[in-house]
Amino acid sequence: AQSVSQHNHHVILSEAASLELGCNYSYGGTVNLFWYVQYPGQHLQLLLKYFSGDPLVKGIKGFEAEFIKSKFSFNLRKPSVQWSDTAEYFCAALSGSARQLTFGSGTQLTVLP
Amino acid sequence: SQTIHQWPATLVQPVGSPLSLECTVEGTSNPNLYWYRQAAGRGLQLLFYSIGIDQISSEVPQNLSASRPQDRQFILSSKKLLLSDSGFYLCALAGTPYEQYFGPGTRLTVT
Numbered sequence: 001a002q003s004v005s006q007h008n009h010h011v012i013l014s015e016a017a018s019l020e021l022g023c024n025y026s027y028g029g030t031v032n033l034f035w036y037v038q039y040p041g042q043h044l045q046l047l048l049k050y051f052s053g054d055p056l057v058k059g060i061k062g063f064e065a066e067f068i069k070s071k072f073s074f075n076l077r078k079p080s081v082q083w084s085d086t087a088e089y090f091c092a093a094l095s096g097s098a099r100q101l102t103f104g105s106g107t108q109l110t111v112l113p
Numbered sequence: 114s115q116t117i118h119q120w121p122a123t124l125v126q127p128v129g130s131p132l133s134l135e136c137t138v139e140g141t142s143n144p145n146l147y148w149y150r151q152a153a154g155r156g157l158q159l160l161f162y163s164i165g166i167d168q169i170s171s172e173v174p175q176n177l178s179a180s181r182p183q184d185r186q187f188i189l190s191s192k193k194l195l196l197s198d199s200g201f202y203l204c205a206l207a208g209t210p211y212e213q214y215f216g217p218g219t220r221l222t223v224t
Contacts, residue, residue: 006156032211044157044203044215051210090156098145098162098170099207105156 002027002095006104013081014112021076021107023065023091032094033074034101035065039087047089050074061085083113115140117216119204125222132177132191134219136204139185145207146187148179151218152200163187199223 003026013019025031035047048059055067065076074091091104116139126132138144148160159172161179169179176195180188187204204216 034212036215043217046212049212092157094211098164099211099213100147100159100162100172101157101205101213102159103149103157 002031002093002102004091004093004102004104006089006091006107008107009105010108010110012110012112015083016080017111019076019078019081019085019109021089021091021109023074023076023104024072025074025091025093026072027093027095033065033067034092034094035059035063035074035076036090036092036103037087038090044090047076081109081111083111085109086111115144115206115208115214117204117206117214119202119216119219121219122217123220123222125224126194127224128196129193132189132194132198132221134189134202134221136187136189136216137185138187138204138206141185141206141208143184146181147205147207147213148187148189149203149205149215150200151203157203161189194223196223 005024007022033050036044037047038044047063048057050057050067058064063078067074088106088108090106092101095102118137120135147162149157151157163169163181177191199222202219205213
């Protein structure tokens, strides 16, 4: 079964710092990967997704992620964070015939003004 | 566009009491529907998914059950709540291609 690991549980950065959140998945075959974000008091929403093709995926709000098959990784990056990026970030992988998502444990990002 | 409604938004229930959480969707037909739980300090765990009316699959053995009496209605239930059932319950539907859209969630506190 697919598993997803996020090793950073809580990250604290100052505004304008660069961000990289780690995500590793276990399944070595065809994989569909996602990053979701949950801002305080808001719905979980999609940041970006990878299905195939260019391993560097760009998402909303200046976020990007790189799929590295040899490392089983799909790390999320942003060159310069803002206070408004404070949120919880979840990496997820698609699995199963019913297209269910397997989530990582999440990373709480706090950006200090 | 698809919309997901969840009711109630928050709930405080004593141990041993029953539970019924409702999820209804609009703007789509015959969607795959999912129930996830987010416990404090943990990620989202898939509880149930449904590919159609009365078709429910359980991902983990637990104190909860799910039902889908109508195409756009997905219900999460329990006969007797445990303290460990506390958490944030999210309903989701599968869009295309393969994205999932999430509802606003229900915060359940079992006391």
